[in-house]
Amino acid sequence: MNLTQGTADPRPANPVRVVIVDDHAIFRSGLKADLGPSIHVVGEAATVEQAVAVIAEQRPDVVLLDVHLPGGLGGGGREVIAGSAALLGSTRFLALSVSDAAEDVVAVIRAGARGYVTKTISGAEITDAVFRVAGGDAVFSPRLAGFVLDAFGTAPADIADDELDKLSARELEVMRLIARGYSYKEVAKELFISIKTVETHVSAVLRKLQLSSRHELTKWAAERRLL
Amino acid sequence: MATIPVRPPLARSSDRVIAGVCSGLAVHLGWPVKNVRVGMALATLAGGAGLVFYAWLWIMVPTADEAARRNARRPASPIAPAVSQPSGPGAFAPGIASPAVQAQGAAAADMTAAPLPGPPSAAGASPLRGASGSSTADAGQPEATPWFRFRSMKYGKEILLGCGLLLVAGIMIAQMLGVDVPLGTLIPAAAVLGGASIAWMQLDETRRAGLVDKTKADQAGGWARLAAGLALVVAGVLVMVSGSGSWEQTWLALLSSVAVLGGVVLVLLPWALKFWRDLESERAGRIREMERAEIAAHLHDSVLQTLALIQRRAGNEHDVVRLARAQERELRGWLFQDPGREAGQLSDRIKAAAAEVEDLLGNAVEVVSVGDAAMTEAHEAMVQASREAMFNASRHGGGTVSVYLEASEAQAEIFIKDRGPGFELSDVPEDRLGVRESIIGRMKRHGGTAAILNTGTGTEVRLRLQSAGTDAAEGKP
The missing domain is CATH 1.10.287 (Helix Hairpins)
Known part of the structure; x- marks a missing residue:
């Protein structure tokens, strides 16, 4: 994973350029007010088409992306990521959702989003998450960690950590702690590892979530016509 | 009933020579395709019977795609596509089961809604154990009993019809052989x-x-x-x-009219089937319309009322937050609940306890659950203990409380974490029963363990319960 930024403090020197994609104007303005001063909102969009256009024009560092969006072919946030596939190297997507449904969340993650947070998140937390995603890390909410544990099972992989369909013992521990509401820093302290190692584990889990062919995950993908 | 083998549904396969009938039949019966094809060819030589059978199956049996679509067709909702899918963190296995199993589950749910003996609760809990990677077969198993009864009754008609036809054929053969019937x-x-x-x-x-x-x-x-x-x-x-006439004449007349009727049916059948399908889709549309109306009614009853309340109490931030959280919970429960899964499991009870604490104190209590377990007496004690822990966390911690439940049939663990100032158990006076009695004592009495830790940034209560038979070990680090 691309861990170019300082990982102990994920805040980069330059302000992060952000595009907010959400169909609720009230939510967009609220979110804009919540984001810290070192985050510049360079564009907003309310539909799939607008979002793809704005992202292509602005080339932001991070896109805050609602999972459910009108327009396009009905694919919502997933379709925006697919439409901006050429920028996936430089632009990172952070999914925002009120939805509790696993298939929605997993669909955007598998499309290429670097994380998922719920819309009830506080201003400080969302700011932190934006910096983290801008730095190339993955952002897991407790709920997403719960989904991952549910999908991959809570038994560790027997052999190599490399297997895509299972989580290693360490990754499971990290996911469990995140599901329990621990921040990355607290996870690091609890497991006696560095924050950078925690981030590496989370990124590895994200990669597995995106690439695994576990039938639970491919089933969701097939239902959302991702394959 | 349990001896009926589980066959894959009869569907025309994509591996086809003409229409995929033979390979579909072979898959359904578990026979080699070649045998079925040869049998069909032989039957065709026997007066064209094979040909008629083939044509019949061609018309009546859907292709694999159609069958999958038909099974997967579930009531859709205009609010979110996710609504019609079973979901929620505790209900993964039903959501990932194959469409056929989902259909079974739906049928079983309907059956159990009527006053029929439902599956035993212990077995019924297993589909929710998606965390341990239970296969689709596992997920479908508990529902199998009522479903099979439903199915064997349905096929009774076909079996009866077949017996009747065989009888008629026997009589006809007897007559051809010269027996006087x-x-x-x-x-x-x-x-x-x-x-x-x-x-x-x-x-x-x-x-x-x-x-x-x-x-x-x-x-x-x-x-x-x-x-x-x-x-x-x-x-x-x-x-x-x-x-009016002799039997020979009657037979002739009957035969010719049957032949004419058969010809007419053969010509009209495609139209009739098309008409039938149109009717079906129209009916599906009507069901969707009804569902939309139901959703509108629900939104009016709950959400609009709450919004009105919020407007009237806009000055009191505490009340507004509480109303909003309660409404959110209610709406989520209504939208995302999987009707096929059994209610009253451990995760439901924990969520209910969290909701109760949230309503009482106004601080958010976020529950993440993985897996599930059927309620037992010990689980009941665990729910009570965790409710107490949530209450303490919400009252003393002051912020959002994170609750994580990981459950299987073998063991259940609950973690309740807050970000408050934290406290040491030794500092709590002896006469305060809250923590010592309602959490630790209660868990110990039911063979579980409880640990209360100061994590430095708050307090975490860890409850652990192993099912009977295994000794309760010390809580995990």
Whole structure:
């Protein structure tokens, strides 16, 4: 994973350029007010088409992306990521959702989003998450960690950590702690590892979530016509 | 009942020479495709019977794609596509089960809604154990018992029909071989018997179908009524014609009219089927419309009322937050709940306890659950203990409380974490029963463990319960 930024403090020197994609104007303005001063909102969009256009024009560092969006072919946030596939190297997507449904969340993650947070998140937390995603890390909410544990099972992989369909013992521990509401820093302290190692584990889990062919995950993908 | 083998549904396969009938049949019966093809060819030589059978299956059996679509068709909702899918963190396994299993589950749910013995709760819990990677077969198993009963009754009609046809064929062969069959008495008797049994079947069908599904009732009843009417008409015509002429003439007339009728049916069948499908899709549209109306009514009753309340209490931030959280919970429960899964499991109880604490104190309590378990007495104690822990965390911690439940049939763990100032158990006076009695004592009495830790940034309560048989070990680090 691309861990170019300082990982102990994920805040980069330059302000992060952000595009907010959400169909609720009230939510967009609220979110804009919540984001810290070192985050510049360079564009907003309310539909799939607008979002793809704005992202292509602005080339932001991070896109805050609602999972459910009108327009396009009905694919919502997933379709925006697919439409901006050429920028996936430089632009990172952070999914925002009120939805509790696993298939929605997993669909955007598998499309290429670097994380998922719920819309009830506080201003400080969302700011932190934006910096983290801008730095190339993955952002897991407790709920997403719960989904991952549910999908991959809570038994560790027997052999190599490399297997895509299972989580290693360490990754499971990290996911469990995140599901329990621990921040990355607290996870690091609890497991006696560095924050950078925690981030590496989370990124590895994200990669597995995106690439695994576990039938639970491919089933969701097939239902959302991702394959 | 349990000895009925589970066969894959009969569907025309994509591995086809003509229409995929033979390979589909082979998959369904578990026979080699070659045997089925050769058998079909041999049967074709026997007076074209194979050809007729093939054509029949071609018309009646859906392709694999159609079958999957039909099974996967679930009520859609305009709010979110996710609504119609079973979801929520605790209900993964039903959501990932194959469409066929989902259909089973839906049928089973309907059956259990009627006063029928449901699956034993211990077995019924296993589909929710998605965390341990249970396969789709596991997920479908507990529902199998009621479903099979439903199915064997449904196929009873087909079996009866087959027996009747075989009987007719036997009589015809006997006649061709020169045996003198007393048709004059046999046919009216058969007509009467057939009519009676069809009428009985119709009655039974409508009653049972009415329990299972209202819309299926008119469809099944209509077919039965049609068949009964046909049988009666044929019998009547037969008696009339046989009164005026000889049996040879009657036979000839009957044969030619059957031939003409058969020809007409053959020509009209595609149109009839098309018409039937249009009707089906129209009916599906009506169901969607009804569902939309139901959603609108629900939103009006709950959400709009809450919004009105919020506007009137806009000055009191605490009340507004509490109302909003309560409404959110209610709406989520309504939208994302999987109707197929069993209610009253451990995760539901923990969520209910969290909601209660949230309502009482106004601080958010976020529950993440992985897996699930059926409630036992010890689990009940665990729910009470975690409720106490949530209450303490919410009151003393002051912020959002994170609750994580990981459960299987073997063991359940609950973690309740807050970000408050934290406290040491040794600092709590002896006479304060809250923590010592309601959490630690309660867990110990039921063979579980409880640990309270100061994590530096708050307090975490860890509850652990292993099912009977295994010794409760010390809580995890």
